[in-house]
Amino acid sequence: MQRCAHTDQIRDVEPSAEGCEECLAMGDSWVHLRECLTCGHVGCCDSSKNKHATKHFHGTGHPIVKSFEPGEDWRWCCVDEMLVQDACGRLYEGTPARRRLLHLTGRGDQRPGGAAAEI
Numbered sequence: 001m002q003r004c005a006h007t008d009q010i011r012d013v014e015p016s017a018e019g020c021e022e023c024l025a026m027g028d029s030w031v032h033l034r035e036c037l038t039c040g041h042v043g044c045c046d047s048s049k050n051k052h053a054t055k056h057f058h059g060t061g062h063p064i065v066k067s068f069e070p071g072e073d074w075r076w077c078c079v080d081e082m083l084v085q086d087a088c089g090r091l092y093e094g095t096p097a098r099r100r101l102l103h104l105t106g107r108g109d110q111r112p113g114g115a116a117a118e119i
Contacts, residue, residue, distance in 0.1 A: 004077040004084045006063040013040030015068065020044040022052045033068035036060075037075065042068055054078070 013036070020030045020043050030044030034053035039062060043052035053065055063079040074091070075084035083091045 002080075002082065003089075004064070004080045004082055006077050006079055007084060009063055010037045011039070013037060015042050016040045017042045020048070020050070020052050022055075023048070023050060034065040034076075035068040036062045037064045037066055038062035 015035055016039075017024055020033060021041060023030050023044055028050060030048040030050070032045040032047060033042055034045055035042050036053070036056060039060070041056050041062075043056045044050055046054055056062065057065070057078045064075055064077050064084055066075045067073070076082070077084050085091055
């Protein structure tokens with residue numbers, strides 16, 4: 001399985017906000033949250049109308065985000081468009097139920113939802 005080539009850019013970061021930084025400033029809402037693992041920016045996902053996490057990636061080039069949702073533990077590389085593996089080759093991909101589903105369906109190498117790139 002191919003590995004993300006950008007894990008050297010992961011830093012020990014603090015979240016920039018409790019919600020999407022830009023949506024909070026403009027009084028808007030979001031669907032899900034993503035945290036940049038290079039700087040800690042918290043932005044809304046691509047299912048949200050503003051897509052601030054993707055805008056942050058395009059504006060900064062910071063490649064890896066993680067889910068900022070309770071109970072989820074997956075990481076996504078926006079450059080390689082793939083789930084990020086830990087040092088032992090295991091995917092960061094969320095709850096035990098989610099891991100079991102991916103294993104049973106043979107989709108362990110895909111991103112959550114198996115859909116086109118959305119962060």
